Amino acid sequence: MNSCAFRGQAIFKEAGIMKIAEPTVERLVLYYRLLSQLHNEERRVVSSQEIGEMLGLKASQVRKDLSYFGEIGKRGVGYHVDRLYQHISNILSPNRVWKIALVGVGRLGEALLGHKALRSDKFKLEALFDNDPSKVGQVICGIPCYDSEEMTEIIRRKEIEVLILTVPAGAAQISADRAVAAGTVKGVLTFATTAISVPEDVLVYRVDISVELEKLLFFLKGSVA
Amino acid sequence: MNSCAFRGQAIFKEAGIMKIAEPTVERLVLYYRLLSQLHNEERRVVSSQEIGEMLGLKASQVRKDLSYFGEIGKRGVGYHVDRLYQHISNILSPNRVWKIALVGVGRLGEALLGHKALRSDKFKLEALFDNDPSKVGQVICGIPCYDSEEMTEIIRRKEIEVLILTVPAGAAQISADRAVAAGTVKGVLTFATTAISVPEDVLVYRVDISVELEKLLFFLKGSVA
DNA sequence: AATCCCCCGTGATTATTATAACAAATGATT
DNA sequence: AATCATTTGTTATAATAATCACGGGGGATT
Known part of the structure; x- marks a missing residue:
């Protein structure tokens, strides 16, 4: 592990920091959840084989993912649950608490406000934005809701770094523009069904429910025939 | 096009039907949306280059995706908007209207009920399920809500083929089990943060909001440093 | 009609991701 | 202590997906 002439799938960036592939990060989150559960069950040790079975992955995939971050397992034994849990927790933990804002307090926005995903100590939801007068000025789920018109100013003042759209x-691009104009936004998670264009140093992740449904139906057509 | 000795990325299945890769299908949906927009703008012709720019893809990617379904463009000219729109529409159209049910009428479920994604003539939402007595028996957004306990029977009777979870x-696996027990379910779109296990002929797609957020934060940590 | 610039379709190439295979480490068992 | 059954970490290989590169059709212009 960690020679400079590393030639595997994880690549060293110029700065010397390892670049982890997105599918790997995605699985890390799954491992983390599973480990949390095993931890609660007071399980002591788990093998890559078992992890794979529980998550529907190959054991070799699991081992490869986990090995990117050092030799954390024990040969002939497996992975120590608490140690691995802690380890993955460290990998996924941000180096600070991100300040985030949610734009669009409609049904989906409100659903997210109550969703487990937004209950994390990795970030702090500092502001909501909407253009519905009945919502502006209110405190919803403990978070103040501001007028979308004031977005740039408030995001800048509060130093919001992550946006949930x-x-x-129709409102996605203008919302993104207003937010990005503040200069503090580094990442966006958008649920809108439009592509948004942002400066290239802003990271965008998209969750597109329609696309997932369409894919499901497409492959159903093929498999059921 | 369409020799039997085809050796490209799209592969013929035994039955002679072409197998399209998932990333391609995902992009087809994006092309479809864009074409719909161009159609409304009465645009006549569009090139792979332009499509790529609008969606953030390489022109060669666009051409390759579209070429899987025959020579639909015109060399030296581009793609005829209406023709391509119709063509992609045909590819994505199911051969029948799928009957679907939604399980879990909480905030997220209700958000989906109002969401554009569920307004499609490709499927018909026939039933809701919940175990909240205040919801069971109600008609919500025009759809009757039944008790989760009766799921197997009702899904079988209504011949529901697709499930939205x-x-x-904690309730994901039991819900999946009850639904699958009916014997009619072919596909599931789940928003639950647990892996669900189903018979292997049931297609499962997962939308995991927490995972997307975690990924975003992980890569933000790396890029902002 | 000859020339030019466009732009598609597709084979070749490269990049990315997943899987297989195996040496080395570990603890149990004899 | 020697053997055995495990299970990791890692390299090698395979599978998948994206990109390049180019042949050739197509229309506009001279």
Whole structure:
């Protein structure tokens, strides 16, 4: 592990920091959840084989993912649950608490406000934005809701770094523009069904429910025939 | 096009039907949306280059995706908008209207009920399920809500083929089991943060909001440093 | 009609991701 | 202590997906 002439799938960036592939990070989150559960069950040790079975992955995939971050397992034994749990927790933990804002307090936005995903100590939800007068000025789920018009100013003042976009397709680009104009936004998670264009140093992740449904139906057509 | 000795990335299945890769299908949906928009703008012709720019893809990617389904463009000119729109529409159209049910009428479930994604003539939402007595027996957004206990029977009777799961993690597996027990379910779109296990002929797609957020934060940590 | 610039379709190439295979480490058992 | 059954970490290989590169059709212009 960690020679400079590393030639595997994880690559060293110029700065010397390892670049982890997105599918690996995605699985790390799954491992983390599973480990949390095993931890609660007071399980002591688990093998890559078992992890794979529980998550529907090959054992070799599991081992490869986990090995990117050092030799954390024990040969002939497996992975010590608490140690691995702690280890993955460290990998996934941000180096600070991110300040985030949610734009679009419609049904989906409100659903997210109550969703487990937004209950994390990795970030702090500092502001909501909407253009519905009945919502602006309110405190919803403990978070103040501001007028979308004031977005740039408030995001800048509060130094919001991450944006969750739950607005209709037509409002996605303008919302992104206003937010990015503040200069503090580094990442966006959008649920809108439109592509949004942002400066290239802003990271965008998209969750597109329609696309997932369409894919499901497409492959159903093929498999059921 | 369409020799039997085809050796490209799209592969013929035994039955002679072409197998399209998932990333391609995902992009087809994006092309479809874009074409719909161009159609409304009465645009006549569009090139792979332009499509790529609008969606953030390489022109060669666009051409390759579209070429899987025959020579639909015109060399030296581009793609005829209406023709391509119709063509992609045909590819994505199911050969019948799927009957679907939504399990878990909480905030997320209700958000989906109002969401554009569920407004499609490709499927018909026939039933809701929940175990909250205040919801069971109601008609919500025009769809009757039944008790989760009766799921197997009702799904069988109504011949529901696709399931949308918006239940808490703890209820995901039991819900899937009850639904699958009916014997009619072919596909599941789950929003639960647990892996569900189903017979292997049932297709499962997962939308995991927490995972997307975690990924975003992980890569932000790396890029902002 | 000859020339030019466009732009598609597709084979070749490269990049990315997943899987297989195996040496080395570990603890149990004899 | 020697053997055995495990199970990791890692390299090698395979599978998948994206990109390049180019042949050739197509229309506009001279």
